[in-house]
Amino acid sequence: MSFSVNLYQNESPIEKIGKTLSNSHTISDVVLKRDTSILRPVLLINSAQDIYTYNYMYISEFGRYYFIDDIRSVNNNMWEISAHVDVLETYKSQILSNTAVVKRQAALYNTYLNDPEWKTYAYETIAAYKFRTTPFNKALKYILTVAGA
Numbered sequence: 825m826s827f828s829v830n831l832y833q834n835e836s837p838i839e840k841i842g843k844t845l846s847n848s849h850t851i852s853d854v855v856l857k858r859d860t861s862i863l864r865p866v867l868l869i870n871s872a873q874d875i876y877t878y879n880y881m882y883i884s885e886f887g888r889y890y891f892i893d894d895i896r897s898v899n900n901n902m903w904e905i906s907a908h909v910d911v912l913e914t915y916k917s918q919i920l921s922n923t924a925v926v927k928r929q930a931a932l933y934n935t936y937l938n939d940p941e942w943k944t945y946a947y948e949t950i951a952a953y954k955f956r957t958t959p960f961n962k963a964l965k966y967i968l969t970v971a972g973a
Contacts, residue, residue: 827885828852829867831892834880838891841912841919845880849873857904862886869903881907889913 830850836843857866876895883890890907898904928939960966
């Protein structure tokens with residue numbers, strides 16, 4: 825099976841969706857090594873260009889993005905690339921189209937969701953303030969409450 829592969833240089837973090845890719849290089853006539861996986865492919869590439877500077881690739885035949893784990897020089901102009909699938913970038917559109925209630929994040933908290941890892945306290949706060957001049961009728965009694973302060 826022969827197909828083409830797009831090689832890239834990726835400077836984005838592994839956990840990022842929407843990676844910033846640069847220095848695109850397309851190579852045709854790429855061959856899968858025997859007994860390989862779609863999730864962890866091993867490719868044989870014939871290229872006169874030194875490709876050891878690339879760390880990311882896209883295989884359109886599989887519709888997946890991959891992190892390059894290792895690039896080995898097999899012989900003159902023949903390279904062996906080992907990679908593993910980047911799930912976040914491969915399924916980016918499906919992930920971003922989902923709606924969800926996130927129970928826990930690394931830095932942002934929603935105190936309205938029950939989370940035993942995030943401790944909150946609901947102490948009652950009572951304060952009395954005197955008005956300088958009262959707009960109220962002195963014959964009646966008023967209680968002013970403020971919620972959410």
